[in-house]
Amino acid sequence: MAATTQAKAPKGGHKYQAVRAYLADLIVSELAVGDAVPSERVLTEKFGVSRMTVRQALDALVADGVLQREQGRGTFVAPQHTDFEMRLTTFGEEARRRGMVPGTQVLESGTTPAGRLVAEALGCGEDELMHYVERLRFADGTPMGVERAWVPVHLAPDLLDDGVPDSLYDALKVRGHAPTWGEDTILAAEATAKELALLAMNGGRAVLRAHRRTFSDDGACMYSQMCYRGDRYSVVVPLREARPTIVPRVQPDADDTADGADG
Incomplete structure (x- = not known):
């Protein structure tokens, strides 16, 4: 031996x-x-x-x-983390840029009043009608995030007439409201029971929540939330010289925090 x-x-x-x-x-x-x-x-x-x-x-x-x-x-x-750079792009664009195949499952869509949180984010009335979309995002077949997005109905009345567009950003662009800049607020949090099930998270409950306000040249055009699974997702944030914040940041209450979208 x-x-x-x-x-x-x-x-x-x-x-x-x-x-x-x-x-x-x-x-x-x-x-x-x-x-x-x-x-x-x-x-x-x-x-x-x-x-x-x-x-x-x-x-x-x-x-x-x-x-x-x-x-x-x-x-x-362990499965390796997917690094996504925080830019004004869609989830699908970021996935493809890293050689991954994006996928989407629409969970819910329709029209709803803005409510307090969305109204504060977009600077509108709480009763203003919004297109609402909730989607589950995949990369190479693995669920990576749950997203929610609100778009003012008056900007794109026919936005959901033929179902949820593959890209809300592209849909706004063809209607004359191309997103030009935005602002993200990123929070560390625990997943809800619904998020754990959707994201197939069998281990920890850690997630990243990104709250985004997106603007076109003529004003706010979308508010979105994204819940990224913490065990498969990390964020790359390019840094630049400090500048004054153009718009006051939204500080979501704990009760208002939910899964969300990035366009």
Whole structure:
């Protein structure tokens, strides 16, 4: 029987770093999403270190989103996060820009009064009629977010006559209200029971909520909310020199926070 070769940490380095480096290389070269990594016992024997040292290496990779633990089952390679840059584009455009296939399921659509939150965001009366759309967004077949959007009816009376357009931004553009700029407010939150079910989130409840006001040259043209699953989604925010806020930010109440849309 061949003798077991014991790996060693680099001279002068922390022992857990050798375990972490080994696992990182294993994930890249041999394992796929959902595969189990070697157990703590196996790693302890392989590197000749304590179980606490092995756990430290695993904890670091879990914190980085590379691994995920499942209670009673073990530690597995986690699905990698999808980075979306916050720009005035649609979800579909951002997905395609990253080589992913976008998908949409319309959950609800119709006409409704603006209500307090939407009225404050768009600077209109609470009774003003809005087109309302709620959609589930997919990337490569995986549910990534739940979105809601409100568009003033007077800007596009026929917006939903033939069903929900693939892109609300494009639909506004052909009607003379091309979106030119917007403002996002991003909140960390917990998913509701409905969101957990729609997004097939079996682990944590963490989500990102983006509240967006979109403007065309002639004023506010859309208010939207998006609930992104925190285990598969990260946001890239380009930075520039600080400038005064053009319009006061909307500060949604906790009771008003819901899943939403980005056009």
